[in-house]
Amino acid sequence: MLIKTQADGFIHPLSSEIAPQQVYQERRQVLQGLGLMGLAAMGAPQMAWADTSPRPGQLPPLNARASTQAGAMASEALTPYKDATSYNNFYEFGTDKSDPGRNAHTLKTSPWSLEIEGLVKKPGRMNLEDLLKLSPMEERIYRMRCVEGWSMVLPWVGYSLAELINKVEPLGSAKFVEFVSLADPKTMPYVGSRVLSWPYVEGLRLDEAMHPLTLLTFGMYGEVLPKQNGAPVRLSVPWKYGFKNAKSIVKIRFTDKQPLTAWNKAAANEYGFYSNVNPNVDHPRWSQASERRIGDGGLFAKKQKTLMFNGYEAQVGQLYAGMDLTKNF
Ligand SMILES: Nc1nc2c(c(=O)[nH]1)N[C@H]1C(S)=C(S)[C@@H](COP(=O)(O)O)O[C@H]1N2
Ligand SMILES: [Mo]
Numbered sequence: 520m521l522i523k524t525q526a527d528g529f530i531h532p533l534s535s536e537i538a539p540q541q542v543y544q545e546r547r548q549v550l551q552g553l554g555l556m557g558l559a560a561m562g563a564p565q566m567a568w569a570d571t572s573p574r575p576g577q578l579p580p581l582n583a584r585a586s587t588q589a590g591a592m593a594s595e596a597l598t599p600y601k602d603a604t605s606y607n608n609f610y611e612f613g614t615d616k617s618d619p620g621r622n623a624h625t626l627k628t629s630p631w632s633l634e635i636e637g638l639v640k641k642p643g644r645m646n647l648e649d650l651l652k653l654s655p656m657e658e659r660i661y662r663m664r665c666v667e668g669w670s671m672v673l674p675w676v677g678y679s680l681a682e683l684i685n686k687v688e689p690l691g692s693a694k695f696v697e698f699v700s701l702a703d704p705k706t707m708p709y710v711g712s713r714v715l716s717w718p719y720v721e722g723l724r725l726d727e728a729m730h731p732l733t734l735l736t737f738g739m740y741g742e743v744l745p746k747q748n749g750a751p752v753r754l755s756v757p758w759k760y761g762f763k764n765a766k767s768i769v770k771i772r773f774t775d776k777q778p779l780t781a782w783n784k785a786a787a788n789e790y791g792f793y794s795n796v797n798p799n800v801d802h803p804r805w806s807q808a809s810e811r812r813i814g815d816g817g818l819f820a821k822k823q824k825t826l827m828f829n830g831y832e833a834q835v836g837q838l839y840a841g842m843d844l845t846k847n848f
Contacts (some may be wrong), residue, residue: 597660598671600740602814607747608665609766610715611700611707619747625706626767628751637697637773640688647751651737654682658741659734661757663764664796664829670810675755676738681729689725689773696728697721697778698754699770715781721765722778722792723756724838732757732834758831760794791848795839796829800848 609619612626631647645653656676664670684696702718704710710717727733734755737744744750749766756763762782772778782790789803798808809822828835839847 595660595662595672596814597740598673598812599814603671603673603739604745604747606669606813608667608761609747609749610712611702611710611717611719611767612747613709614714622708623746625708626701626746626750627703627706628746628767631751631769633752633768634770635687635772636770638690638693638775639773640690641686650683650735650752653686654678656737659732659755661732661734661755662829663755663757663761664810664825665761666790666794666802666807668805668807668810669813670825671813673755674740675734675736676741677734677736677755679731680733680735680754681731683735683771684725684729687773692775693773694725695774695777696723696725697770697772697774698723698765698768699772700765701767701769714785716784717781718769719765719781720778721754721763721780721782723763724777725773726838727756727835730835730838732831758795758828758835760796762790763794793839793844793847795844795848796825797827797844797848798825799827800845 605620606616607619608616609623612619612622629647632644633647633650634644636642655678657678658674658676660672660674662670662672698721700719700721701707702710723733734757736749736753736755737751739745739748744753749764749768752768753766754764754768777792780790780792782794783792796807801807807825810825811820811822815821826832
């Protein structure tokens with residue numbers, strides 16, 4: 520079944536129809552173990568909301584117009600859930616890929632609120648419960664390409680960030696959006712360490728933030744986001760390197776100046792503001808021409824070619840018309 524979204528006109532298959540059977544089979548076994556089978560027909564994305572892990576609040580069910588984009592995605596297998604939750608970057612919990620999965624349990628995701636500030640008509644604090652209700656949830660299957668050379672294919676759940684931005688009404692002077700992650704040294708053991716400056720900050724140009732593909736994300740694999748993946752709310756910007764996807768966001772600020780981001784502060788020559796996936800621009804210390812898909816047979820798996828804009832050029836290329844993307848990396 521192909522579904523055409525009202526909002527963006529992209530045609531796309533639902534994840535439950537793309538997902539290799541064993542992926543959902545695996546989830547099914549977990550749910551069976553928890554005694555939760557029978558709550559919904561297997562295969563329906565809503566199924567996995569039947570999860571007993573502590574939740575920040577009840578997430579609404581998925582909207583029927585669940586969306587992602589078509590093209591190459593349709594043939595790609597989802598990254599196994601266990602890889603997506605045990606191989607992470609979340610430096611607040613350590614710099615090793617296995618650290619977030621082991622340490623992020625201390626993150627307190629409830630109560631949670633998001634502060635909206637800066638150049639908007641309606642600044643203020645929104646609690647998570649209201650944020651969850653702001654717009655219908657959609658499932659979107661996105662590739663994620665980390666700057667370190669690996670990638671995943673993940674079924675995210677959320678709604679376009681544009682929905683929230685429209686609600687708070689940016690002023691004409693707003694040109695950029697800054698995203699600030701929680702920085703709580705009591706629950707995040709590496710906040711205070713010198714690997715990055717804290718809090719973790721990321722940013723987008725306003726038109727990038729408004730693009731329908733930019734997803735304000737509350738879940739993945741039909742469930743509430745695991746803590747190591749940035750619970751209770753994070754970004755998913757599929758055409759940019761993974762580090763643009765700020766996790767556990769507590770503040771969104773509208774500005775007239777390009778935000779100074781955590782990675783840009785740490786190494787400006789390595790991590791530019793735009794950070795669009797561009798296989799033609801090497802990282803100063805390594806090539807970006809190819810990537811290793813996590814879950815595909817480990818370190819020995821064949822690498823695959825990285826695509827311009829991570830494969831989303833048709834949707835987002837226009838945002839950068841006339842820009843030199845080797846200078847604006
Ligand atoms: N707050 C915060 N957000 C973050 C990071 C981080 O260290 N802290 N790491 C980024 C990087 S480098 C990547 S690749 C993605 C990884 O997301 P995942 O663990 O859900 O795959 O999160 C990004 N968001
Ligand atoms: Mo990354």
